[in-house]
Amino acid sequence: MTWHVMLEVVRDGPVPLGAQIADQVRHQVERGLLKPHTRLPSSRQLAQDLRVSRSVVVEAYEKLTGEGLLESVRGSGTRVAAHADTRIRKPVVLVDRAIPPVRFNLLPGTPNPVTFPHREWGASYLRALESTRWQGLGYPPLLGLDQLRTELVAYLGRVRGVLGSPDDTMVTGGFAHALGLVCAALRELGIDRLAVEDPSHDRQRQFIEENDIRTVAVPVGPEGLEIEPLYASGVRVVLVTPSHQFPLGVPMSPQRREELVRWARDIDGWIIEDDYDGGLWLEQRCRHLALQPTGPDRVIYAGTASKLLAPGLRLGWMVLPPELTAVMERVRVRRDLGCDGLMQLAFADFLRSGLLDGHLRKMRTRYRSQHGRLMRAVERYLPVATLVGPVAGLHVFAALPAGLDEEALVTQALQLSVLVKGGRVFHDRPHTARPGLVLGYTALGESGIEEAVRRIGQAYERQPGGVRRAS
Ligand SMILES: Cc1ncc(COP(=O)(O)O)c(C=O)c1O
Missing domain, CATH: 3.90.1150.10 (Aspartate Aminotransferase, domain 1)
Structure with missing residues (x-):
């Protein structure tokens, strides 16, 4: 293995070559650019890179080793010493209130990371890596790779009752990313207010406001979001968690779902469905399908792998009313270049093989x-x-x-x-x-x-x- 560091020497200068090398390495360690345990090139390699004689490098390495800055370990070359960062002063962060340790x-x-299906996910990822020539490695399409969108539509139809086509399905980096895109699309459509459930996710409300959209709180009753105050608010878009209201847990009743879709049609509005833990029903009788099939022309359906698998995957999806697909793509082209292609192929494989089920x-x-x-x-x-x-x-x-x-x-x-x-x-x-x-x-x-x-x-x-x- 050839290791590389950023060093340069000036020939014919007043400072000897060995001292130049030692000074630069010392400086980089002190600035934290070369971290403890970092492996340095062999003396032969560095001498070749800098076009100096090997003995010059050996001399510099020996000097720094003598200072305790480097250490050489038999068989594994020269490294920055483990304790080398103790010389770097770190800012002291003061915590104003002592928090007792939590047991x-x-x-x-979030799901417990110990339950993540490491082996199965690893197998899907490997198959993705082996099967791809260029697709997973080039810039992915903004909507997402065809394979994943096809699998998602099949899965969401089967498990959540969602109606849609791959053409109107967009792969995102989790729900937060989807919500950011929707906020930008709303601004593009001239909409600057969004109704949210009261109660709802506090950080989500802040996030929406930071995306330049004002939130309007609408109360949640025993059947889900109240419709009267929604009409009264004059907003055109609402964000709901109909299957498992966050945080109360109440599912939206079938009648309320009909009323909500009617509201959207009446006022030419939209419903954003956050199906954050969709599919995690634990008893047969509380298997609530998504709201989206009640009004596919009015509902922006959004799901995420964060609760089903792990939030670290940053993987989510939207099934859009066809009328909104073009505006969402337009918005996205200005904000990012799509989601990790290999991850998409891996997730497509994970769905196709029944591993998520x-x-x-x-x-x-x-x-x-x-x-x-x-x-x-x-x-x-x-x-x-x-x-x-x-x-x-x-x-x-x-x-x-x-x-x-x-x-x-x-x-x-x-x-x-x-x-x-x-x-x-x-x-x-x-x-x-x-x-x-x-x-x-x-x-x-x-x-x-x-x-x-x-x-x-x-x-x-x-x-x-x-x-x-x-x-
Ligand atoms: C209500 C709600 N929606 C969505 C999410 C998931 O967001 P993301 O997909 O960005 O991880 C969470 C996660 O905490 C949540 O509580």
């Missing part, structure tokens, strides 16, 4: 028992809580009695080593919202879930008026 993480959102089958079994354990633990240790929504997805919303200080409960739980997110932050007006907890259950094993909830129960008892739990 129990109940944050909602197999993985989700396994995950459903795992999540079902974790969810069951969570429900039993809440019943036992936090009986004042009411669990909202069906058995689906990666989190459960626990509504708590009005008047409880949610922030104090979350802080107290943290003192007991449980990291849990309160529900109020998701509301447009947090202080008027009913308190609650969003309980993610993927990071912990079943006994961990039980212990975490037991500690939350303890934290609750320490609140003013916190009633003793049932035994």
Whole structure:
């Protein structure tokens, strides 16, 4: 292996060649350009590159080794010493509040990385790599590679009831990327306001605002988004999570779905469907299909691999109303050059081979028992809580009695080593919202879930008026 570093020497200058090499290496280590453990070229190689005699390089390396900056290891050449960065001063970051170490993480959102199907994904990736001549390596089409769009349409039709064609399907870097593109397309269409559910994902609202679109909060009731206030708001586009409302978990009723699509048709508007954990139903009876088939001409359907596989893949997709496909492509051409081609081929293979189905089958079994354990633990240790929504997805919303200080409960739980997110932050007006907890259950094993909830129960008892739990 030939290693390369950026060094130059000036011949016929006042500084000897060996000293020039030593000075430059020293300088680069001190500036952090050459990191600890970095392998340097062999003395023969560097001498050849710099057109100096080998003894000049050997002398420079020996000098730096003597200073403790380099180390030479038999059989593996010369490297920057492991402790060399201790001479570099790093800025000290001050944390104003000490956060106790957390043993129990109940944050909602991501699958546990230990459940990622490494072997299967690796096999799909390898097949993608072996099968591609140029497709996965050249600039991909903006909508995405044909193979993946074809597989996605087949999968989404089969599993989510989504109606669409590959021509109107766009591969994205996750939902966040899709949402950024949609915001840009809305601006292009002269739209600068977007209705969002109240409650909804707090960071998503910020993201939309940062993309130059004002958000308008519309309340969610027991059947899903309220339609009257939506009409009253005068907006033309709404973002919803109909299958598993985030964070409450309630699915949108069939009647409300019809009303919502009627609203969009009445006002010539659009519905963005965030199907973030689509397909992760855990019981047959709560298998809610997507909203999109109720109004394919009005619904921008968006899905993501973040909950199904891993957020690190940055893989998502949209099925667009045909009327919007051209504007979305126009917007995208100004913003990026498409998604990672090899990743697309790998995911196409993963879908085609039924590996996603197999993985989700396994995950459903795992999540079902974790969810069951969570429900039993809440019943036992936090009986004042009411669990909202069906058995689906990666989190459960626990509504708590009005008047409880949610922030104090979350802080107290943290003192007991449980990291849990309160529900109020998701509301447009947090202080008027009913308190609650969003309980993610993927990071912990079943006994961990039980212990975490037991500690939350303890934290609750320490609140003013916190009633003793049932035994
Ligand atoms: C409501 C909601 N939508 C979408 C996503 C996924 O976003 P992305 O695909 O960008 O990872 C998340 C992830 O936390 C989410 O909570």
